[in-house]
Amino acid sequence: MADRPRRRIPEATVSRLPVYLRLLNELAxxxxxxVSSEQLAELGGVNAAKVRKDLSYLGTYGVRGVGYEVRYLVYQIERELGLNHDWPVVIVGAGNLGQALSGYGGFGQKGFPVAGVVDVDPSKIGSVIGGVRVRHIDELPQIVASRSVAIGVVAVPATGAQDAADRLVKAGVTSILNFAPAVIAVPRGINVRKVDLALELQILSYHEQSRSTTLRAVPGSGKSASA
Amino acid sequence: MADRPRRRIPEATVSRLPVYLRLLNELAxxxxxxVSSEQLAELGGVNAAKVRKDLSYLGTYGVRGVGYEVRYLVYQIERELGLNHDWPVVIVGAGNLGQALSGYGGFGQKGFPVAGVVDVDPSKIGSVIGGVRVRHIDELPQIVASRSVAIGVVAVPATGAQDAADRLVKAGVTSILNFAPAVIAVPRGINVRKVDLALELQILSYHEQSRSTTLRAVPGSGKSASA
Incomplete structure (x- = not known):
């Protein structure tokens, strides 16, 4: 990790690296x-030149006629993304979404163990979700400090999102993943990513609309593909 | 909608349209x-030339020195994505994730009302989540037919994902949004999008790693940005 200088990777490339990583893990x-850049490009829905360019930032180049070595590429991307060690996360909000995220095996398995879940609702505090006991939101600073938490997850309703973000930042968290359908303001230097659960549905609706205008499919009927 | 021929829009552009839409709605x-293409580019993390190219597929061009009209662009993107009418969805899985999705106001508000939630667990059937009564998974074909559902949401554990997808396809659904941490196989002609809840965390971990190697921050301490 410290054996070479870190280059600045363009944000768009950083966003694609986890997608390549998922595809590569499936191939492995x-x-x-x-795997060739053409295969990765097809799986990932980008063009091959972009794949080669993206991967060149890792200092890796495919071999003509052979491609990239899958496992080594997994190792390189994980190292670049900082996935060679765990990043404990704290979840604000113990409602259905917080419970789903805490119980979602994918977080811990991918290197993001849930260090804590906090809520303001006294009826939720003390309950155990996904193997983690829910604590009061006032305990956020202790959880962040004792477990060296850098990443906080906002899983509260829209109206509580800004307060949750403010408390996370005050507790020392420097990255926030926001699931609330609300825009949050943070001080400079704090990274925020927003997960919009409806965004992917909008991509699907594009295809459904294309389908209905080109195929004139009968909505709701058993379609040929299911036969 | 039917007043002009539909052009084929590149998949990468389709994926960015919902992002622009979210930004434009926030601006509105x-x-x-x-808004200028430069502003949209900065907000969206892409370059301005790409924004202009993407929007040109909608038949829209910004005016030099003025930019794009925000509300008209919202209208155009919504029309292109098929968001000028509702797409009812059916959710398979009434566990925490299914409950969170059903109760998540964003779906209905964005044109994806929840037409039904199904599960195999007898203890969940009959309960009401997000205003929708949970029904047995065997009722999937009736729900899909009666409400003209084109989009199904897989919100079951990884082990049940393929079965859920098979049942959705058999019931007549043609697009699937998969939240399960598993790859699902579908017949040709069925669209699948996968939501990987850990993917955004991997992007944040890249930035946290960059931060720790460049700033040598002390993990877990109150950082300057919070002062």
């Missing part, structure tokens, strides 16, 4: 040892 | 009437 699971 | 809420 299927015992595929090599 | 803030009473901003015009």
């Amino acid at each position: 699971d299927a015992e595929t040892h090599h | 809420d803030a009473e901003t009437h015009h």
